[in-house]
Each structure stands twice: as structure tokens, then as C-alpha cells.
Amino acid sequence: MESFAPSVIANTGRRVKGAEHTEEMIKISRSLGLFVNTDMMVGLPRQDAGIFMEDINRIGSMLPDQVTIYPFMTLRGLRATEPGMSPREQFLLIEQAGKALAQRGYERKAVWTFAFSDDVYDSSRDELTEDYAGFGPSAFSTYGTWKVVNPELDAYVKSMGQGQRVGFVASKGRASDGWRRFARMIYDLRLNGSDLPFGIRLFTGVLRLCGHGKRGMLTRKGVMFAHEISKTVVESLPFPLQNPGCVENYDEYLSYKEDGEVKRDSMSET
Numbered sequence: 470m471e472s473f474a475p476s477v478i479a480n481t482g483r484r485v486k487g488a489e490h491t492e493e494m495i496k497i498s499r500s501l502g503l504f505v506n507t508d509m510m511v512g513l514p515r516q517d518a519g520i521f522m523e524d525i526n527r528i529g530s531m532l533p534d535q536v537t538i539y540p541f542m543t544l545r546g547l548r549a550t551e552p553g554m555s556p557r558e559q560f561l562l563i564e565q566a567g568k569a570l571a572q573r574g575y576e577r578k579a580v581w582t583f584a585f586s587d588d589v590y591d592s593s594r595d596e597l598t599e600d601y602a603g604f605g606p607s608a609f610s611t612y613g614t615w616k617v618v619n620p621e622l623d624a625y626v627k628s629m630g631q632g633q634r635v636g637f638v639a640s641k642g643r644a645s646d647g648w649r650r651f652a653r654m655i656y657d658l659r660l661n662g663s664d665l666p667f668g669i670r671l672f673t674g675v676l677r678l679c680g681h682g683k684r685g686m687l688t689r690k691g692v693m694f695a696h697e698i699s700k701t702v703v704e705s706l707p708f709p710l711q712n713p714g715c716v717e718n719y720d721e722y723l724s725y726k727e728d729g730e731v732k733r734d735s736m737s738e739t
Contacts, residue, residue, distance in 0.1 A: 471510040472524050480514045480550065492531045505533040506590045511566075512541030512552040512559040525566040529573045535584040536570060538563050540700055560696040579656050580695040616641050618716075637716045652702045655695045661685040 472478050473488045485491075491507075498505045507528055511521050528536055540559040541552040552559070567577055575583040582589060603610045606625035610617045617636040619625055628635045647666045651673075654662050660682030662673050676682055681691035 470507060470524075470528070472513055472516060472520070473527055474516065474520045474524065477513050477516045477520060477553075488527055491528075495531050495533050499534070504535070504588065504590060506535040506537060507531075507533045509536060509538045509566075510541065511538060511562050512554050512556075514550050514553050516553045518554075518558075518562055521562055522565065522569065525569055529570050529575070532573070534586070534588070535578075535582065535590060536575065537582050538566055539581055540696065542700065542704055556697065556700065557693075560693055563696065564692070577658070580658060580692065580699050610636075611641070614640055614642065638718055639716050652698060655687070655698050658687045658692060658695060659685060660687050660691060 470478075470485060470491055471481060471483070473485070473491070478485055495505050495507070509524055509528060525536075525538075540556060540563065541554075543552070554562075563581065567575075567583060570583045571577075574585060576585070578584050578587075578589045600611050600613070601609075602612075603619065606619055606622040608619045610619075616639045618639075619636055620628065624635070644666075647669055651662065651665060651669050654660065654665075660673055660676060662670060665673070673682070676691065676694070679690075680688060681694050682688060687695055
């Protein structure tokens with residue numbers, strides 16, 4: 470949903486049917502035995518602290534299995550809308566939202582995830598350490614030493630309409646995998662990582678000395694660091710518009726965008 474406030478959600482280009490519709494969908498889904506996660510967002514344009522906490526209290530009253538709260542993301546290379554508040558304000562509000570959700574019985578499972586049980590859905594977390602296949606526009610996949618990203622919606626629809634599967638290809642190595650594991654550890658609010666590469670273990674030691682961790686877990690100061698690290702990881706994913714330097718077939722992407730149509734030889738097939 471991101472937000473229930475009409476004045477906020479209208480700026481995202483999305484249309485919603487309102488909180489009543491969402492509540493009914495949650496009830497139906499849970500009656501069918503489905504696990505229900507709801508994504509909310511903080512920092513959207515025209516969203517202040519009061520509006521955000523109204524959203525959190527409303528979604529909390531609907532009792533989905535899980536509430537995931539994302540800060541506003543700024544993707545490089547995109548004509549982005551300015552966020553409604555600074556990153557630090559967003560992080561502090563996520564902490565405040567966590568306290569409000571805890572009063573309803575939710576437990577914090579990761580930096581942005583709050584759930585009733587240990588049965589947690591969190592693709593952002595799993596993608597940091599596991600190979601996975603993503604389906605649909607802008608979806609990410611990893612396998613071995615490769616990362617592949619599907620094109621954005623308009624390009625994806627055009628390519629599928631012509632019977633083609635196109636994607637942006639980037640390589641990844643051991644160093645990248647090591648830092649992905651580090652990001653996963655931080656996302657889980659932990660700071661131990663005895664099995665990480667030496668350089669990363671050394672860095673975690675510096676974090677502990679700086680007061681970010683204690684007894685293998687992040688301190689309150691460390692949690693704020695986890696917000697920043699997690700946000701940075703998402704904002705630097707290898708989508709060509711925001712991070713062209715790591716995409717091996719970026720020139721083909723530009724050629725496609727300039728032509729305005731998908732050509733069979735103009736992009737790498739996945």
C-alpha cells in the first residue's frame with residue numbers, strides 16, 4: 470500500500486481503493502490460510518510524521534502477519550521526486566513505528582520487518598545471500614557469478630509482446646558475495662560474522678569499538694547504521710539507469726531506448 474493517505478499516494482502515480490478495501494483483502498487472505506505481508510513506506514512526498522504514524526496505526530489494527538516499512542529510495546539516473554523528509558527522520562520514524570507495532574504483539578525480525586511469528590517473508594533479506602530467480606519487470610536474479618536484471622515496465626512489456634526475454638547482465642565475485650553476507654548480517658541486526666572474510670571481520674571489529682554492536686547484536690546506534698547500510702545497498706543495485714558502470718550490456722540498453730523498440734540482436738537474452 471505504501472500509504473493510506475490520498476494526498477500522499479496520489480504523488481506515487483498509484484490508485485488505491487482505500488483502507489476498507491485493504492482490510493477486507495487481509496481478512497479474506499488470512500481466512501484462506503495465506504501469509505499476509507504489507508509494505509508501508511516512510512518519507513514519501515507530502516507525508517509528514519503524523520500521516521505516517523496514522524498509516525502505521527491503521528495497518529497495525531488490521532493485524533496482517535507482517536508489516537514491512539521501507540524508507541524512501543532515491544535511484545541514481547532517475548528523475549526522482551524529492552523525499553518528504555530526511556533519511557534520519559525516516560529512520561527515527563521506523564523506530565517509532567516499531568514501538569507502536571510492538572504494543573500490538575509484533576516482534577522486530579530485521580531492520581525494516583515486524584511480524585507476529587518467526588515465519589517471515591522478506592525477499593530483500595534473502596536476496597543478500599542466496600541465488601534466486603526474479604520474475605516480472607525490474608526483477609533481479611543471481612546465479613553463480615552473474616546478476617541479471619529485467620528491464621523496467623515499458624521495456625519489459627514490449628519485449629514480452631515480441632516473444633523475447635531480455636535482461637541487463639552484471640558479473641559478481643567473491644568480494645561482492647562477502648559484502649552481501651555482511652549486509653544480510655546488518656539487516657538482521659547482528660554483528661558477529663566470524664565466518665566472513667578477514668577484511669570484513671576487521672571492519673565489524675571497528676564497528677564494535679565505535680559502539681555499534683555488543684554481544685553479537687547491534688546497539689541502538691548500530692540500528693541507525695543498519696538503516697543507512699540497507700538503504701544504500703538497495704539504491705546501488707545493478708539496474709542500468711542507476712548504476713550503469715556495472716552493467717556489461719549498457720550500450721545495448723541505450724541503443725534500445727533510443728530506437729524505442731526491442732530488436733532481437735540489441736540486447737542479451739536471459
